[in-house]
Amino acid sequence: MTQGFGLSAAARLALLRRLAQRKEDRAPPEAAARAFRELPGQRDMDLIREAAGALGLENPFFRAHEGIAGATTVIGGREVLNFGSYDYLGLNGDPRVIAAAEAALRRHGVSASASRMVSGERPVHAALEAAIAAHYGVDAALAFVSGHATNVTVLGHLMGPRDLILHDAAIHNSCAEGARLSGARRIAFPHNDWQAAERELAAHRRGARRALIVIEGHYSMDGDIPDLPRFIAIARRHDAWLMVDEAHAMGVLGPTGRGIHEHWGVDAREVDIWMGTLSKALCGCGGIIAGNADLIAWLRHSAPGFVYSVGMPPALAAASAEALRILHAEPERVHRLRQNASLFLRLAKEAGLDTGASAGLAIVPVIVGSSVAAARLSQALFERGVNVQPILYPAVPDSSARLRFFLSAAHEEGQIRAAVAALAEAVAGARAAEAAG
CATH class of the missing domain: 3.90.1150.10 (Aspartate Aminotransferase, domain 1)
Incomplete structure (x- = not known):
């Protein structure tokens, strides 16, 4: 629609002059405050705020x-x-979801009060995980207290410096952070370009101990979807795992909302690792991993973001389990x-x-x-x-x-x-x- 931040050349020059004058007029900060002002991105944030103020724009966030x-x-x-x-399915505020949360709240209180491994386990956690596993038709599932932390801890823990992570250039920040934490070699391929993905994997797979392809089921910035059968075939040809982030796909893709595997008509077991969040269609909070029983058992006993984090609040687990039941029923x-x-x-x-x-x-x-x-x-x-x-x-x-x-x-x-x-x-x-x- 417009270029150059939506301003003419003359208007941009005038804005820069005004911001420069404000910077000159500003009193120097104290030493401690100055240290925080040197944090990465802090100056850019200041400039954006000042530019928005000069243009008469309110903060939309x-x-x-x-x-x-x-x-x-x-x-x-x-x-x-x-x-x-x-709230893709319109279930946030549904009386049945609220009633499920209230029942769990009365029975278990507000918090799990501990890591699930220590003493935070509640029956509702296992019920939710069983329902998620059944939803995908896989062995087992594990629920984490944060969606973002799910990708960070699973990718960071599963892969290591001798491994290769190949991911879509438009992958969510949580996946990118988890890949960075792992220390694995990380290669991004152009968005939704399965041919480029295979070229990169063919070129670099031999030097890696393990390889993982990471894509999303429904990309949150663009609203588009990948060719899942192509990525499954690529993973099999090159002895790689395939992980699909279904945060915005669960409850959305496929005739009954089971996700991208239903959309493409493929067996969910063809994907090695299913990741999802409970904060979208299932109107709760937290993340899930679903797949092979050995993988889930290993994560349950070793993933730092699960073992060392408080368990999901029981009321939220109950709410998401009820939302999943309604998804299947309606x-x-x-x-x-x-x-x-x-x-x-x-x-x-x-x-x-x-x-x-x-x-x-x-x-x-x-x-x-x-x-x-x-x-x-x-x-x-x-x-x-x-x-x-x-x-x-x-x-x-x-x-x-x-x-x-x-x-x-x-x-x-x-x-x-x-x-x-x-x-x-x-x-x-x-x-x-x-x-x-």
Whole structure:
């Protein structure tokens, strides 16, 4: 939509001069504070905040939701349409999920109060893990207290300096951090390019003790999916493990929401390691690993992020187990989600908006071409009663800055049409202002 942070050359020069003057006028910090100001990225954060203030942009992040954040939410005392939450199946706030959490809360209290290995184990943990394993049709599963920490601790613990980790360039930060922690050789291949992945694996597999390919089932930035059968075949040809992060795929992909293996019609056992999070379709919190019984037993007794971390709060485990039960009992929720996302994608394309490679399954980005343009559009939409978050540099390249819309089975057709109409109006207004300025 725009380039150069959405500003003309003259406007950029004027902004830089204003920021430079502010920097000169600022009193030097004390020694201790100065040390923290030297932390990586701190100066960039300061510059972004000051630039946003100079441009009259509000901070779109950390807005407090004052109730249940579903298809609508209340922020600042005002109800708005909500496209900023992962509640894909509309189960956050479902009375049955709340009742399951309340029952566990009354029985076990708020906290597990210890590592599960020590004395934090509760029956609800095993029940959740059995349900997850059955969901994938694999031997066993293990639940961790944090989704991000699941990838960090499993990858960091499973692989080592003599190993190779090959991952999609768009992989989640948690996978990248886990790979870095492991000390393994780490190679990124272009997003969703299975041919490039095989070239890299063929070139480097011989020198590695073990090899692991890591992909996502449904990419959270772009809303697209990989060719799972191709990656399975590559892993088998080159004696590598395949790990699939299903954080945004569970409850979304496949006719009944079982994930990317159902979408492609392949046996889930063809994937060596299934990872998922409970905070999206299952409206809880935490991460899961599912797969071979030997793998799960080994992680249960040795993964640092499990052994040395408090057990998942029983109420959250119970809530996610109940949400999974409802997913299986009510597959029509997956169908409604698919309809809603497909409608949003079609309307956005008809409005001439750039939706990238989105498959229209639950996540639809609208790429606008600069971080300032994305922030401005997010603010303009919020003023029009639509809550959607901008994704800005450095999370994505500035030229790929975007608004990221999360769809839900709970959204109504009228809400989706109203949101796209507001978006198209805001984009048209921004383009007119740019042309005039």
